[in-house]
Amino acid sequence: MFLINKELVVLVLTFIIADGKRWYTASTKIYQKIQHKPNHTDNIGSIVPQMLLTSNQSDINFNENVFEFRKRSNSIGAIPGMDYLKYFNSTNDLKRTQSGKISRNQNKRFLGVFQIVKFMHAPCNSSNGLTGTCVPQHECQTIGGTALGTCADGYGICCVSQFLCDENSAAVTGWFINSEFPSPSYERLSCTFTLHKFSEDIKQIRLDFHSFELLPPSGGVCLEDQFVVSGQNANDFIPIICGINTGKHVYIEVGEVDGPIFLSMQTVSQERRLFSIKVTQLRAGDDLAAPTGCLQYFEEAEGSFESFNYQDKSDIAISTRPGYFNNLNYAICIKRAAKACGITYTNVGDMQIVNYDTDGLPVIPPYQAGVEIFDCPSDWLLIAATRLCGDRLNDGSVLQDFSLNAPVTDTNAGPIVIWFRTDAGYVGRGFSLQYKQKPCMIDA
Incomplete structure (x- = not known):
């Protein structure tokens, strides 16, 4: 009887003599003290028993300490926290124990294998390129x-929760x-995926x-295709989205x-x-949670972002028409890095945020930067x-020649x-910016 990491494993070794041959069987009883909730799978262990119980005739004499427990600090399959208990797949694996000796016939082999793997x-x-969670197969079916x-070196399966049109779920x-992912689909769509809150304390x-x-x-305006979010907090504005937006993200307040x-x-x-x-x-x-009111949130000290x-x-x-949407009003938030007292933005692509007067003429000349309310009355980046x-x-602040791009710093x-x-009027292509936070400068 062994008490191993809060799992009680009872191994009963039974010797059966039949027709002059010896067979070995093993039975296990595992008590797991792991609270497991479907969908909350991060950093929770799983037990996968592996058994192959046959043997040739042998003169091996067993005692209660034949079994050894091994703990690998380096995880199998690059997953931390994996332990395993096994008894030996050949007599070459048998080791001398503290309480007795193991004798064996050098010409005979013991083929029994018993593993319990926790990962x-x-x-x-x-x-198909999507991120899943490593679990035993039966757990994947359960959720x-x-x-x-x-x-997990073949002991687990990569379990992905996938939802199609007109399905519903409360998955975390x-x-x-x-429907054809990872290939494109061709059918007309008018469908909704319904997401139920996993618990009352879900905020975003x-x-x-x-x-x-x-x-x-x-x-x-998204006239042909539309991705629409509804059911969120009354004061949470999520724009209707279409076009090419791979790599972007949004937060929904709920x-x-x-x-x-x-x-x-x-x-x-x-x-x-x-x-x-x-x-x-x-x-x-939660680690990914954003400040309230941020449609997008970036946690890195330096990175990039762009308009929809x-x-x-x-x-x-079949076609692309780059350009932002009408009637946008949203916040892009960046987590302030430790010991950072400023952040600098630079332009890395074509910028085009347009403003026109009542006669339909551009407020500022082409290929120029606009600053403040007289140049930017309707469409602007703040x-x-x-x-x-x-x-x-x-x-x-850096260059007075507004025909040139220049870094913009916020301290x-x-x-x-x-x-x-x-x-609701004219639209331009938008913006693509890089940012980098700057460390605080302390005077000597």
């Missing part, structure tokens, strides 16, 4: 997941995908657009509603489309409390927030 429920990469590849993490839902290629907007939340996909023609949207339910204080439908290339959609627009990024204290606002 952590860690993220894994599935065969309604799909087995897509193996993990899963994927809303088109994060959507990661792993793949998002729909038909583009026309004049800033703390004031009981649910469900609806993710709807509407298309009007039979054209190629591809989408895989990771859905993650979040409590306040900024990309002009697609391998899936950085360091300054409105910016036009075809260049330049607030005039204000408090949260780092960039606002993007558009009206």
Whole structure:
């Protein structure tokens, strides 16, 4: 009897003599003291017994200490926390124990194998490119997941929760995908995935657009294809989204509603489309949780972000028309890094945030940067409390030549927030910016 990491394993070795041959059998009883909730699989162990119980005739004399417990500090399959208990797959594995000796016939072999493998429920990469969770196969079936590849050195399977149109779930993490994923689909869609809150304390839902290629907007309006979010907090604005948005993400505030939340996909023609949207339910204080009111949230000290439908290339959609949407009003938030007192933004792609007067003429000349309310009355990007627009990024603090791009630095204290606002009129391509936080400078 062994007490091993809160699992009680009782091994009963029975010797049966029949026709001059000796056979070995083993029975196990495992008491797991692990609280396991479906969908909450991070860092929870699983037990996978592996048995092969046959033997040739042998003169081996066993005692109670034949078995040995091994703990590997280095995880199998790059997953931490894996333990295993086994008895030996050949007599060459048998070792002398403290309480007795093992005698054996050198010409005979003992072929019995018994393993109990425990591995952590860690993220894994599935065969279709989506992130799943490494679990035993029976656990994947219990939570309604799909087995897509193996993990944990073959002891586990990569379990992915996939949801199609008109399905519903309360999964903490899963994927809303088109019916033919990872290939594009051609059918017309008018469908909704219904997401129920896993628990009352769920405050946000994060959507990661792993793949998002729909038909583009026309004049800033999604007329042909639409991705629509509904059911969130009354004051939480989620724009209707279309076009090319692979790699982007949005947060949905749901703390004031009981649910469900609806993710709807509407298309009007039979054209190629591809989408895989990771859905993650979040409590306040979770690692991925964003400050309230942020449509997008970036935790890295340096990185990049861009407006919706900024990309002009697609391998899936039959056409692309890069450009932001009408009537936007949202916040992009960045987590302030430790010991950072400033952040600098630079332009890495074409910038075009347009403004026109009542006569339909551009407020500022082409290929110029616009600054503040007279240049940017309707469409603008707000950085360091300054409105910016036009075809260049330049607030005039570094260069006075507004035909050139120039870095824009924000040294204000408090949260780092960039606002993007558009009206119902003309639209431009948008923006693509890099940012880098700067360490505090302490005078000697």
